[in-house]
Amino acid sequence: MPHHHAGRDDVVDLAVIGAGINGLAVARDAAARGLRVVVVDRADVGAGTSSTSSRLIHGGLKYLERYDFTLVHESIRERHLLFRTAPHLVRDYPMLIPFYEGNSRPGALIRLGLVAFDAMAMTRGRGLSRGVSVRKVARRWPTLSRKGLRGAGLFHDAQVPWAERLCVELLLDAQRLGARVLTHTTVTGLIVEGDRISGLRAEDNRTGERTEIRAAVTVNAAGPWIDRILDGQVESRRLNGGTKGSHVIVDAFPGAPDTCIFFEAAADQRPIFVFPWQGRYVLGSTDITFEGDLDEVVASDAEIDYLLAETNRIFPDAGLTPADVLYSVAGVRPLPYTAGVSDNAKISRGHTVLNHEPAYSGLLTVIGGKLTTHRALAEDVTDEVLRVLGRRPRRCVTRERPFPGADTSDWKAFAQDFIRSSPLSGKQSRRLLTIYGVRARRVLELAAADPSLAEVVDQESGALAAEVVMAVRDEGAVTLGDILLRRILVGLGADMGLSAAPTCADVAVRHLGWDEARARAEVAGYEAELRRYRPRALATSTSSGSDRRIS
Structure with missing residues (x-):
């Protein structure tokens, strides 16, 4: 899709704050119903609460x-x-x-x-x-x-098993349907015009470039961070009690x-x-x-x-x-704030869509939600967006629409055929299927076209260099953490991908235009991102004489 540079008078229908499973599901549903959508997240898709769940549907x-x-x-x-x-x-x-x-x-x-x-x-x-x-x-x-x-x-x-991939596939599908997703871009504020919210201001974390996204409706889908988005700009009771x-x-x-x-x-x-x-x-x-x-x-x-x-x-x-x-792995559930609750299990796990009118029109905040019900939540939010826009209701298609990795008439037959015809080991082929579905074909195509991409980058999982390239080229990964933790999933192995990280950064130098300085910075940034997981591999290894033990 050609990138559409928004001018002053160019207003999208919907700006979504937050590219967790709920924000992405909203973008996918809204785009499927013909709305022009932009999603903004200060980190990667699914990098917040969505990647800290119990991985149950x-x-x-x-x-x-x-x-x-x-x-x-x-x-x-x-x-x-x-x-x-x-x-x-x-x-x-x-x-x-x-x-x-x-x-x-x-x-x-x-x-x-x-x-x-x-x-x-x-x-x-x-x-x-x-x-x-x-x-x-x-x-x-x-x-x-x-x-x-x-x-x-x-x-x-x-x-x-790979909740992260639900998020990646929602991203792919939303983009296929015409939505724009800006990751590693921090929302610096809402555009408040009297009693109207007319979009948001954002800043690219890497270039510092500032942009204004003007939107008819803005959806605050920042999970446990919803209050922080409103803070100081929109008067509201406390909404998140995660x-x-x-x-x-x-x-x-x-x-x-x-x-x-x-x-x-x-x-x-x-x-x-x-x-x-x-x-x-x-x-x-x-x-x-x-x-x-x-x-x-x-x-x-x-x-x-x-x-x-x-x-x-x-x-x-x-x-x-x-x-x-x-x-x-620790995360905060995006639950509704409930004063004086004696037992956290009693806090509802359902979701609500809060319309901030009449105080502020054009702003919706999503409270609650869980991995299992992301699609239903998105349907509710999109229905409300259409109502606010004054558009006639349009049928939601996400109940039947396959995820990109399941885009085949017979999944079982595809899987059997893939394993039979794949040049890789059975273990490697099965792994590719459970991560990419039918898109696993793309990994094999990349590896066939360039034998250096057929190299194994992680011994434990058998992941290939081609996956690193696909993560960035096709799947919106930007940082090494995006690649390892939320695309190829090597980062969720026994040593959290610490041994594979330099190898994967080297693949990016050879194939994705990173220079050596960027590769070194990415490896260091990856180790920093892993601290909150308290990985045993990081506590026991020491590099360059600095003590990296985690208190």
Whole structure:
């Protein structure tokens, strides 16, 4: 698409602040309905909350506890749609829910919940839940603690191992539909004209170039940062009351289960998970009130200890210690601010679209939202945008529209054919399919056209140099962090891509026009970006004599 340089009198229909999963989904839906859209984010797509989730596409079993049937229904429907529109990214994911004596939720209640859930899911379920006897648990999950075990329920849900890729594909599709997405561009303010918001001002983080984007409607989709966007310009009550959720990533441990285990923590009765993920395990997550700096969200020692202790309790052979933690991931859920709440689990996980009129027309703020329901949220926001613009309603197409990586009439047949005909190892081919879907063909084309791009840049994953080039050329990556953490995903391996980083930067020097100084700066910038994950690999390595241990 030719880049359209906006002149003074050039007004787009919609400016979206925030390129997380919700902002991107809004851009995609609005562009599909014929609106001219610009999205601005100070970082990369999905670099905020979207990349810190539990990577579940879930029907929302937990929400039955709050009788939030609307949200459960919406979650089940959205999960069902994602299996059809993004089959390369979303997979079936059974979960075992063990009931122990002394749990705050009696097993009978959870069984009842599963029955209600199945009834609500009906034809959209992934297989019926079922009760599992103590004897059967002991046989099938022998390493699970039997102390006080009263039975279990087996429940079918879904996982999106690479949530980052949902964001990348929403970006690709939004751009294909004509939206412009400006990443690494900071919104410096809204354009306030009396009681009207007429767009935003922004500054390119790298060049310092300032731009004004005039828009008929502006959507504040900055997740937990929504209040900061309004601060000092738009009078509003506090809107975000996000809670912090932390996860730890460990290698397989003694007695590690092959199924996700969803259990009640002894310390605070919160439901937490032990998830199998990409050959490793994610333990999570915490749910604590957070009033700190949103740009410095790091899993605390106390949270890490809590997750390890609860896992060790339910898997007595595990013996996990802080030294086993490869890295941790912490984020702030974009929940609505709720004063005086005693239990964070009671804060609604639904979403609302706030129209700031009559005080300010032309401004909408998105409160809440979660990975699973991003499409439904975008449909609601776009409906409201059309209303504000005074346009006649136009049909939303995202329920049927496949993600770019699933753009084939028969995904299973494509995948089998790709593995059969690919020159790579089976492991490498399967990895490419689960990251890029049908777009994996493009990786092979690049590697075939230039043999130097067929080189492996990361031993652990088998990722190719061609992927680094594709990340920048086709997928909007700018920095080394964008490439490693949110495109080729080597950054989520055991050492967080620290060993692959110089190799990947070198590929960018040879093929993408970086110079040596830029490559060095990118590697240093990447290490700085990793600090908030507290990676074990960074704590143990020291470079140029400086002590890099993370306090």
